[in-house]
Every structure is written in C-alpha cells, then in structure tokens.
Amino acid sequence: MDIDLSPEDAAFRDDVRAFLRDNLPQDVKAGAASTPSVFVEPEIGQAWNAVLHAKGWLGYQWPAEHGGTGWTPLRRYLFEKECAAAGAPNLTVLGLKLLAPVLWTFGNPGQKAYYLPRILSGDDYWCQGFSEPGAGSDLASLKTRAVRNGDTYVVNGSKIWTTHAHHANRMFTLVRTNTEVKKQAGISFLLIDLDTPGVSVRPILTNAGDHEVNQVFLEDVVVPAENLVGEEGQGWTIAKFLLENERGGSCHAPKLCYDLDQIEAAAQQESDGKGGKLADQTDWRRRVAKARLGVNALDMIELKIIADIAKGSKPGPQTSLTKLLASNLRQEIDLLAVDTFGIAGLQLDMTRPLYGDNAPEDIHSKAAQVAAARYLNSRAWTIFGGTNEVQSTIIAKSVLGL
Template sequence: MDIELSPQDAAFRDEVRTFLRDHLPAEVKAGGAATPSVFVEPEIGQVWNAVLHEKGWLGYQWPAAHGGTGWTPLQRYLFEKECALAGAPNLTVLGLKLLAPVIYNFGTEQQKNHYLPRILSGEDYWCQGFSEPGSGSDLASLKTRAVREGDHYVVNGSKIWTTHAHHATGMFTLVRTNTEVKKQAGISFLLIDLESPGVSVRPILTSAGDHEVNQVFLEDVIVPVENLVGEEGQGWTIAKFLLENERGGSCHAPKLSYDLDQIEEAATQESDGRGGKLSDQIDWKRRVALTRLSVNALEMIEMKIVSEVAKGRAPGPQTSLTKLLASNLRQEIDLLAVDLYGPAGLQLETARPLYGDNAPSPVHSKGAQVASARYLNSRAWTIFGGTNEVQSTIIAKSVLGL
C-alpha cells in the first residue's frame, strides 16, 4: 500500500531501502525465511542486530537521550515496513521493544545506564517471565513469590511459555511481593539473572518440533533489591504499559503483505492439478484478494495509531484491535501456504535449523518445507500477548463502551 509522504519522509524511506539493499546479509535473509517459529535464533537475529547497531539504527524506537534514534512515529513505522518488505528477520523484540521502554520510563538512572547499552550491544539477551501454570490470560492470579529479606528478594515459583529462556542471560519477571492487597496491587516487576543459583530451564517442544519456549523454575533465587523496576506493587501498571507495546508497538501489516507476496509468486509455479497454474484459478485468486484487502485494512488502522502517537497520545486499547486482526491474518496466510503446496506442504521436518549448510533437504521446495511448521507455530498467535478472547473483551469495554 502506498501513502503520500512528505519529501523528508520519502527521502528517509529511500535511505532505509538503500541501506537494506546494500547491508542486509544474504545468509541472514535466507535464515529468516527458513525459520518456521516466531522468533529467529540468536545466530541469525543477533547478526542482524549488530549490523543495525553499527549503523546506529538498532534502538530505532528509543528516544535519542537513551541511545536511540529519536525518530518520529512515522519514521519508525517506515523503517519497520521497509525491513519487512526487504525480507529482513524480526529483531530481538524482548529486550529492544519490551524491556527497554520499561527501563527508560520506569527505571532508575543506574538501571538505565547499565542495561540499555547492554541491550544494544547484545551483551544481554532477555526473556519475559509473565505466564505461569494456571496464570495465563488471568495474569493477575500469578503466584511466583518474591519475599524481601534485607537488601535482596528470595524468589520461588515458575514461569511457562518463556520464549528463548534457553538463550537468555536475564528474565524480566512479574512476581508477587504482597499477598495482603488486591491481587493486581501486590505485583512487582523484577529483573532476574538466569545464571543465579536456583534457576533451571526446562525445554518445551512445540507441535512443529521447534524449541522456542520453556518452563523456568525459580527455587530460593536471590535477587538484589536494585533489580526492582519501579516501586513495589507497580508491576501491574508496568505490565500493562509493556503489553501495549507488545500488541501494538510494531507494524504487522507489511510483514503479512510480504509473506502474501511470496505466496502469490509461488502460486505462479504451482500446478492446479488440472493442467494449469494455481495462480490462474478463480477460487484461489478470490481467497488471496480477500486476504490482501484485510491486510490493507490492518495497515490503515496501524497508520491511524501512528498518527495518534505522533500527536502525543498513548496507543491505548486500539492496540488490541491490531493484535486481534494480525493474529487471525497470520494464521490465514500460513494456511494459504500449506494449501499452496498441497501434499508437499504437509511435510514436517523436525531437524533444526532449516537454514545453513547442514539443513535437511526439502521435499519440493524450501517454502514447502517450512509451510506446515509455520502453520502449527502460528496457532500460538491467538494466544500469546493476550488471547483473542481477551483482546475482544478489551475492545468491547474500552473501544466500544459495551
């Protein structure tokens, strides 16, 4: 979708395009394309992060005062859009987009000076410890307990579906510090070093065969008081701030559009089983067109949010709308890919990674090789970051006033 840009913004977009053309490593792009899970492995993602860090663009969502670019909301959106359309892998979202804004909005000067440079350099790699067994959509019911003893907390409990905990050096975590108040008021936001004694990480393999998530166990883990972000009992407020960034802090539509482009191009080479090409079949064309219209509509909503943020307003509950729509479209596009390749799209290679010299040979094509795994992994889109039901409730109450 094209929008009319000012000369300055058009020049910025062109600068980003040129940079991506000249500096996006081919092996990084290929690795991202062959990754069926939501998050790329650090060996791909951190390479791309380092390229952007050298350019000074890695903290593109951050204020300049904290080591970021200080770009406008529209520039940030254009950057993400051009990266998506160039086939660049997703950035390491947990530290860059979720924790960093929490640190520079709620953290102490010491926390800002220590953690923000280490996130940019890749020295620290973070995971998110929110969900627990029995506390997912009802996050306020979490039971992981942090008891203060002098200058430290003693933490006991467990976190589940913890993405990339097996790679992470630290986990930003919601813990219960007070059991005598309303459940939301007793939650605090704590940074935990995963090298601490008492921390153990147990892998969880997805139905697609990917190791992306884990369960983290915390047994008498000692955490210094200076690792508390904000005040005790402020964790719920911080979590809502963070989740707004997770749900609406990125532009989903361009990536969805790029993946749909790849499917449309591949359909020109796939047989329809009747002597023609799938791309010529009216039912297929109608299905792709309807999906394209929905993606375009999502982009207009995202641009509306960008406009609101540019005016100094918070993203607000509209981020739930983009999360809901993007999750459903992600699943629809991944289903299109499975249907595109027919029986070849049903292969489910469990070896990983699917990129590099040691990758298993695909049946039919690389696109067919990742189709089923992506379809299975994308089932999680309507669960993580708040389920579709949770997003619908937020929209009903906060947007529609029901």
C-alpha cells in the first residue's frame, strides 16, 4: 500500500491545517478538551459544525450531489487527522455520519430533499433509537411495535441508552412492523419527531456524572407512514449498513494519537515521586510505548480500509476489527491519563460542564480534572456500537472464516 501523498493531497492537507489554525475557536477547543465523553455538548459541537458548514466542509463524508464535499476517502482521512491533531471537537455523528448515508442510500427523493439540508444546517439534531431493555447486543429481539393504521403508524415501546435524546428533536429508530416472520425480517426503519404526543425522555446519569444517555418511552405515538425509510421489513438490512458506517466510517487512530501526545506532554511536568519526572520513569514509558504501537497498528489498518474503499470496496466486516482495537486502546489510554496525574487524576467533580465560566475549579490542572470522568465514561466503548464479544464473533466468522 502506497501511503505517500501526491502533491495535490499534500497541498490539501496544508490547506486544512491552515484553516484549522485560523478558524478553530479557542473556547470550542477548550470545551472539547474538557468534555469527558465522545459526544460533545451541542453548544460546543454545533458551534464547530456551523464553522465547517459555512466553509462547505461539514458534509466531508457526503457525496457532492447531496450537499457534501465529494472528497476522496484519503482526503476525508486527512481532514479527520488534521482535526484531531488540532484538538477540534468530534462532529455530531448521529445525523451527519449515521443517518445521512442511510437517507441517500435508502431514502426516497422527498426524504433526501427535506432532511439532508436540515442535518447540515443544524435545524435537526438526531438521536438513535436502536437498543431496548432486553435487546442490546441481541438487537433483532427488539419489541417496540409500529402498527400501520392508514397513512400512519402507531408506535409503542421504549428505547434505552439513547445518546443525546434530551437535546434531539428527531430520532431514527428500529421498530417491529411484523411479528409473523423471522425476527430480523419483521423490523423497519422509522423517523420520529420527538415533539410528537406520547414521546417522553427520562435521563440516565452515568457513574462519571454525565447526562449523556436516556430512556425514551413511546406511548401510542402517531407517526406519518411517509417517515418509513426504505420498505417495511428492510430495517435489519438498513441497520447493518448503518452499523458498518458507525464502526468503520471514521478513523479512530488520529484522535487516540492526539490524546496520547497530550498525556506524554503532561508527564514532562509530573513528578515520579523520586525526584525526577514521570516521563523518564521506565515502567511508565513502557506503557506509553505499548499504547503507541497499538495506535500505529490501528492507523495502518484504517488506512488499508480507506485504500480498499477508494478502490470501490464497501467498509465490510473488517470494520469490526477497528472498532474492537479502538475501544480497547481508548480505555488503555484513559487509564494511563488517570495514572499520569496520580491523586489529582482521581478527582471526580460531578458538576457539568467542566468548561466555560461556570466550570468547577480544578485541582492541579484541567487535564487532571477530566481524567477520572473520561476513564469512567470510556468503559462504555467496549459496549456501545456492538460489544467486544459481538465484534470478536463477527471477526471470527466473517473475516477469519472460522
């Protein structure tokens, strides 16, 4: 695999780097650095989205015909890498990276024309209604029902671990429209306005003190039949398509590398308790080297997938490998951060947000303040988007042929 950049791609990278230097607001960067979770609050994420939208770069993974940049897979990677290196916040993934590809692949012309521009403009903020009590890893067992009644569906059930449902105005969700067929064949993909009567959102607070996820209750919620994406019974196919994008539609290595760089820089100032600096301590350096090797290996795998996509291949089941490796590395690096700051890394202020004028006063440093919360939050990495066990099974069956 040739990973040397052409002069044109190198110039593109330099343009992105210059744009980030001149246009990434410092308060947005500081907010991202002080956010424990992978999902930044809308006041940070949407502010950065607006900057990129004005530039025409927000839909950087989108085809040009749908309002995106039409960039090559390599340029999408370079953009993500430079954003990570600059400390920019993660983009609002649920609408931009998960729902949008579903709409332009399976949606009808009216759905594309209405929803895609609203995702880019920020008029719609989406959440994902997949998991249910009793239907997490075994998603095909979901029980939320949608019964056709003329030109509408009547939906009853609940969804759980619904990220940012308390901020969202719309939810894309899987519902059961047929109970007489194989369970995967009876699932459909539906768009729901969260302002509809019968929808209620109950917060779930994490051990880190974050209000990130929720349970959404649906009681006799009337949804227009025109909000069905694809055909009835096609929801399982659409969900698999979406999950492949979720697991392999982004590059995790650049962000992990950035966080590891920040930890190494902090260790230059931290005492090893023996009169020296932690950065010079052999065991600590060994842990950093192990994590660095893992990140570099992940980077090569992601670049290989990008090269395959550039040749016309789909992301495929190998994206489960990147999800598995990224999840484990995320947890390893977050634990390293806690250990780097010692006692100061154990502080767990439950006040949110940890940025801005009303943020609680930190002990030692902002990086130390967020370390424990980020460590606790990243426990979910090996669960959401498919558990480590699920990813290992997919790799064994679909990649290794076992």
